Amino acid sequence: MDETYIGVFADESDRASAVEAIFNAEALGDARRKAQPETHPDFDGRHCVECGERIPKERLALGRVRCVECQTTLEHQRKLMRA
Numbered sequence: 809m810d811e812t813y814i815g816v817f818a819d820e821s822d823r824a825s826a827v828e829a830i831f832n833a834e835a836l837g838d839a840r841r842k843a844q845p846e847t848h849p850d851f852d853g854r855h856c857v858e859c860g861e862r863i864p865k866e867r868l869a870l871g872r873v874r875c876v877e878c879q880t881t882l883e884h885q886r887k888l889m890r891a
């Protein structure tokens with residue numbers, strides 16, 4: 809969270825609602841990121857960015873840039889990092 813941004817609200821109640829607004833925006837951003845199609849600088853629109861396998865068109869339609877295998881590995885790694 810950016811303290812300098814919150815600091816511009818001198819009044820304490822304004823400050824509190826500013827914090828709340830930022831928090832909501834971040835939560836919303838999270839939900840949006842999950843729902844939106846993924847992008848990757850190396851993605852060619854057909855092949856997994858990790859292993860180069862063809863991605864089934866059903867997955868491409870969902871905006872995925874990785875095959876099922878790489879996606880599973882990635883999600884597993886993310887869980888480990890969070891733990």
Ligand SMILES: [Zn+2]
Nearest residue numbers: 856859875878
């Ligand atoms: Zn892959």
